[in-house]
Amino acid sequence: MLCREIVTEMPTLVDITGRKKETVDRAVIRFCGDSGDGMQITGSQFTNTAALFGNDLATFPDFPAEIRAPAGTLPGVSGFQVHFSSNDVYTPGDAVDVLVAMNPAALKMNVADLKPNGILIVNLDNFEENDLRKAQVKVSPLEDHSLDAYRLFSVELTKLTRAALKGLGLDAKSMDRCKNFFALGMCYWLYNRSMEPTVRYLTDKFKNKPDLVAANTLAMKAGYSYCEATEAFQVSYEIPPAKLEPGTYRNISGNAALALGFVAASQQAGVKLFLGSYPITPASDILHELSMYKDFGVTTFQAEDEIAAITSAIGAAYAGALGITTTSGPGMALKTEALGLAVAVELPLVVCDIQRGGPSTGLPTKTEQADLLQALFGRNSEAPVPVLAPATPGDCFWIALEASRIAIKYMVPVIILSDGYLANGAEPWKIPSIEDLPKIEVKYETNPVGFQPYKRNPDTLARPWAIPGTPGLEHRIGGIEKQDVTGNINYEPLNHEHMVRTRAEKVAGIAQDIPEIVPAGDPSGDLLIVAWGSTNGPITAAMNAQRQKGRKIGHVHLRHLNPFPRNLGEVMKRYKKILVPEMNMGQLVMILRAKFLVDAQSYGKIQGKPFKQSEIEDKIEELLD
Amino acid sequence: MTTAELPIYTKKDFQTDQEIRWCPGCGDYAILSAVQMVFADLKIPKEKLVFISGIGCSSRFPYYMNTFGFHTIHGRAPAVATGVKLVRPDLDVWVATGDGDSLSIGGNHTIHMLRRNVGLKVLMFNNKIYGLTKGQYSPTSEVGKKAKSTPFGSVDRPFNPLSLAIGSEATFVARSVDVFQAHLRETLKKASTHKGSAYVEILQNCNIFNDGAWDTITERDARSEHVVQLEHGKPLIFGKNRDKGIRLVGLELEVVALGNGIAEKDLLIHDEHNPNPVYAFAISRMDTMSGFPTPIGVFRSIENVPQYEDLVNQQIADVQAKKGKGDLAKLLRAGDTWELLA
Numbered sequence: 001m002l003c004r005e006i007v008t009e010m011p012t013l014v015d016i017t018g019r020k021k022e023t024v025d026r027a028v029i030r031f032c033g034d035s036g037d038g039m040q041i042t043g044s045q046f047t048n049t050a051a052l053f054g055n056d057l058a059t060f061p062d063f064p065a066e067i068r069a070p071a072g073t074l075p076g077v078s079g080f081q082v083h084f085s086s087n088d089v090y091t092p093g094d095a096v097d098v099l100v101a102m103n104p105a106a107l108k109m110n111v112a113d114l115k116p117n118g119i120l121i122v123n124l125d126n127f128e129e130n131d132l133r134k135a136q137v138k139v140s141p142l143e144d145h146s147l148d149a150y151r152l153f154s155v156e157l158t159k160l161t162r163a164a165l166k167g168l169g170l171d172a173k174s175m176d177r178c179k180n181f182f183a184l185g186m187c188y189w190l191y192n193r194s195m196e197p198t199v200r201y202l203t204d205k206f207k208n209k210p211d212l213v214a215a216n217t218l219a220m221k222a223g224y225s226y227c228e229a230t231e232a233f234q235v236s237y238e239i240p241p242a243k244l245e246p247g248t249y250r251n252i253s254g255n256a257a258l259a260l261g262f263v264a265a266s267q268q269a270g271v272k273l274f275l276g277s278y279p280i281t282p283a284s285d286i287l288h289e290l291s292m293y294k295d296f297g298v299t300t301f302q303a304e305d306e307i308a309a310i311t312s313a314i315g316a317a318y319a320g321a322l323g324i325t326t327t328s329g330p331g332m333a334l335k336t337e338a339l340g341l342a343v344a345v346e347l348p349l350v351v352c353d354i355q356r357g358g359p360s361t362g363l364p365t366k367t368e369q370a371d372l373l374q375a376l377f378g379r380n381s382e383a384p385v386p387v388l389a390p391a392t393p394g395d396c397f398w399i400a401l402e403a404s405r406i407a408i409k410y411m412v413p414v415i416i417l418s419d420g421y422l423a424n425g426a427e428p429w430k431i432p433s434i435e436d437l438p439k440i441e442v443k444y445e446t447n448p449v450g451f452q453p454y455k456r457n458p459d460t461l462a463r464p465w466a467i468p469g470t471p472g473l474e475h476r477i478g479g480i481e482k483q484d485v486t487g488n489i490n491y492e493p494l495n496h497e498h499m500v501r502t503r504a505e506k507v508a509g510i511a512q513d514i515p516e517i518v519p520a521g522d523p524s525g526d527l528l529i530v531a532w533g534s535t536n537g538p539i540t541a542a543m544n545a546q547r548q549k550g551r552k553i554g555h556v557h558l559r560h561l562n563p564f565p566r567n568l569g570e571v572m573k574r575y576k577k578i579l580v581p582e583m584n585m586g587q588l589v590m591i592l593r594a595k596f597l598v599d600a601q602s603y604g605k606i607q608g609k610p611f612k613q614s615e616i617e618d619k620i621e622e623l624l625d
Numbered sequence: 626m627t628t629a630e631l632p633i634y635t636k637k638d639f640q641t642d643q644e645i646r647w648c649p650g651c652g653d654y655a656i657l658s659a660v661q662m663v664f665a666d667l668k669i670p671k672e673k674l675v676f677i678s679g680i681g682c683s684s685r686f687p688y689y690m691n692t693f694g695f696h697t698i699h700g701r702a703p704a705v706a707t708g709v710k711l712v713r714p715d716l717d718v719w720v721a722t723g724d725g726d727s728l729s730i731g732g733n734h735t736i737h738m739l740r741r742n743v744g745l746k747v748l749m750f751n752n753k754i755y756g757l758t759k760g761q762y763s764p765t766s767e768v769g770k771k772a773k774s775t776p777f778g779s780v781d782r783p784f785n786p787l788s789l790a791i792g793s794e795a796t797f798v799a800r801s802v803d804v805f806q807a808h809l810r811e812t813l814k815k816a817s818t819h820k821g822s823a824y825v826e827i828l829q830n831c832n833i834f835n836d837g838a839w840d841t842i843t844e845r846d847a848r849s850e851h852v853v854q855l856e857h858g859k860p861l862i863f864g865k866n867r868d869k870g871i872r873l874v875g876l877e878l879e880v881v882a883l884g885n886g887i888a889e890k891d892l893l894i895h896d897e898h899n900p901n902p903v904y905a906f907a908i909s910r911m912d913t914m915s916g917f918p919t920p921i922g923v924f925r926s927i928e929n930v931p932q933y934e935d936l937v938n939q940q941i942a943d944v945q946a947k948k949g950k951g952d953l954a955k956l957l958r959a960g961d962t963w964e965l966l967a
Binding site: 048051052053054197241244245246247248249250251260263264267272274276293294295296297298299301303304305307308311312313314315316317318319320321323337338341345431432433434467468469470471472473474475476477478479480488489 | 641643670671672673675677680687688690691692693694695696697698701704705706707708709710711712713715716733734737937938940941944945948949950951953954956957958959960961962963964965966
């Protein structure tokens with residue numbers, strides 16, 4: 001893969017102490033430790049610093065469902081991986097260059113992903129007999145030569161942090177909480193990064209707790225100085241900024257991007273944004289984020305349950321707002337009846353399903369893409385809805401706008417399928433200017449003359465949005481089958497068939513309103529990879545690598561899963577083979593085979609983890625060799 | 626719109642052209658008629674009135690009201706209505722529901738609507754039976770109820786709907802009866818002016834599946850012995866000759882005969898504005914106690930509790946007043962950003 005090959009070709013510099021400074025094009029660091037060790041914040045800080053420096057990057061936070069599993073045990077291990085580069089980054093990286101392991105459990109769970117000769121930093125203070133027992137390790141891996149393949153640095157992180165913070169008058173527990181920043185400081189030295197952004201972050205975050213700002217800053221600086229002083233590290237690395245498209249960038253996670261996208265949609269449409277939501281991992285951050293935007297008139301309603309979350313949003317839509325609801329698989333299951341109501345009464349609504357491993361509670365903090373069939377078909381009777389899926393964390397912003405546009409224009413509930421990996425993963429995001437945002441036209445019905453609640457727009461088949469409070473438009477809607485045009489209760493057989501087909505036709509017609517698909521890579525050839533959602537990164541990276549080897553491969557990444565782009569069938573015919581990698585047992589592939597009668601091959605992974613680039617490459621080679 | 630400009634409505638203005646599909650003889654007809662009459666006097670423009678319902682016989686109600694109407698799904702009307710009220714606090718939003726819809730499948734939404742004090746007027750038609758599904762016992766059916774699903778009698782204890790509402794600290798709780806038209810209209814009128822959630826239980830006869838469930842209350846001869854009318858500031862007196870009353874001894878209520886040293890001044894004087902829900906709760910227990918009459922009227926009416934939709938929208942207004950209206954371009958650029966030049 002790219003990373004290993006290029007490392008050796010880069011020029012070597014020497015720093016003032018005589019130690020080597022190598023320039024490399026990319027690196028992957030993973031911080032892992034106990035879930036109380038602050039690994040997520042350590043990783044986020046390194047990420048932020050790398051982003052501000054101008055690297056392209058991708059992250060993979062991986063944490064347990066338990067808030068605090070017993071300290072030091074295997075189930076309590078939490079990790080944060082960041083891949084940063086002077087070139088394009090599509091994935092958080094298959095293997096890591098630097099592994100920071102705060103205890104034996106973290107080491108045990110993660111060391112297999114460290115590259116040969118990779119840098120391994122462990123907290124020596126946490127390798128006592130008791131720590132080893134909690135990690136179910138008999139012999140210390142620091143002593144049994146099992147780590148000989150790596151550049152091992154056993155550092156007394158706890159003791160050194162305590163020594164650095166001695167003068168601050170903190171208790172031992174508070175001092176020990178800063179050892180992650182000691183490790184962060186070491187990594188900053190290792191990659192020649194400024195500590196300034198993190199100091200700024202600490203100053204802002206703990207405005208009212210100056211002792212915490214001082215302690216964490218001091219610990220970080222101590223880690224940095226430790227590397228400088230001890231000469232343990234003979235080499236440090238430089239990774240120049242990436243050549244991204246010019247513009248203003250910020251770092252963004254998928255959930256934050258969704259939240260911003262909905263605020264933007266409500267502004268572009270000139271309607272109030274209403275979120276009805278019930279807390280659920282990994283979707284809650286969207287609720288947290290949107291609850292801050294009251295200055296944009298956003299109403300967030302933390303409902304009593306998932307059903308009230310969606311039904312309140314339906315009520316809000318009925319009253320003229322952009323109604324949205326956010327959830328994950330189990331909540332999605334609870335919302336299905338209400339979603340059917342939204343289909344029947346034809347109101348605009350956006351439902352975000354941030355998918356996670358299932359069934360039932362499953363793997364709440366791990367990613368999966370197994371709700372596609374639920375999104376497409378998980379309602380009683382015939383109740384088709386448009387389904388969209390963002391491809392990257394930043395794309396979540398655009399997908400929120402697109403879903404809102406479709407919902408309002410076609411008076412229809414729309415489902416967005418994001419997932420845990422997109423939700424928590426982050427990437428540099430080019431901030432759009434307001435002029436680049438799509439306009440969303442809203443036209444409430446106001447004219448009582450000839451008003452009929454189900455009189456449709458002949459182009460879109462949308463019914464009018466006739467909101468309460470409008471004089472002369474008093475009318476009744478409901479879940480009972482209704483006569484077209486008048487909306488009156490109607491049980492006649494032919495009317496029912498007409499209504500079912502009309503609702504389906506309306507959704508199918510959206511295909512004329514979305515762009516045709518243009519495959520990435522080769523426009524025709526031996527293999528087309530068709531995929532959706534967060535698999536975009538590893539597939540893109542794998543395809544690029546395989547095309548460099550001379551293979552003819554295209555990649556279609558579907559953002560619209562219902563209806564499909566209208567030329568999808570034609571595009572698929574241009575390739576000899578079709579591969580559909582999904583983090584499920586083969587859901588999209590089932591639809592493609594049924595709809596287009598193509599011999600698409602499924603490649604499913606259901607491990608709660610994203611695909612690795614190497615896994616996709618292996619599959620491509622298996623199919624083409 | 627000023628009062629002078631308000632259109633003058635009659636009951637007819639609130640009737641729709643839709644064929645009413647309740648069984649002949651159903652108590653719902655009487656409730657519909659009372660609501661239409663009360664609405665004609667509300668002094669609220671028709672387009673500002675919204676009726677939202679769940680599922681069940683009662684929930685067909687919106688189809689027969691010439692206002693805005695939304696027939697939703699089973700049990701969820703309070704949640705849908707909460708969404709409407711949060712977005713449009715200026716609308717007058719009513720909920721039609723039943724004992725199954727409100728207390729079984731929708732029990733959760735009912736209690737949460739009440740604790741939040743959302744400004745909704747809820748009409749809960751209690752016929753102690755599932756009518757639309759053709760006769761199963763409901764969460765208000767008495768123990769031992771023989772119904773389609775309980776051929777040997779039901780064994781579960783029923784809810785007392787008003788005890789539940791008061792337990793949720795509902796700010797307006799009342800009971801009336803389908804056939805007591807004047808009382809019903811009066812009760813609905815009081816509910817209509819309440820600020821906050823108004824929960825009105827309407828005892829309603831299902832003449833097909835549970836005929837006569839309220840006979841002891843509604844039959845002319847029995848009525849005065851089995852009903853006590855709650856009137857603010859007045860003692861609780863009942864009986865054909867108004868010779869019995871309710872007295873409070875410690876935390877216990879007792880039925881006493883007037884005379885022999887017991888005068889009206891010794892009786893419980895009804896105070897619907899008592900902020901302590903314990904009082905309203907105590908009188909809500911009467912119809913579950915042997916020998917006690919069933920109270921009708923307003924149990925509790927507390928006006929100084931803020932409405933949920935006002936609090937939510939005030940918070941938004943406060944933030945906007947402090948921070949100014951949101952600027953999207955600024956929001957997108959919030960936090961750490963960096964420039965890449967061409």
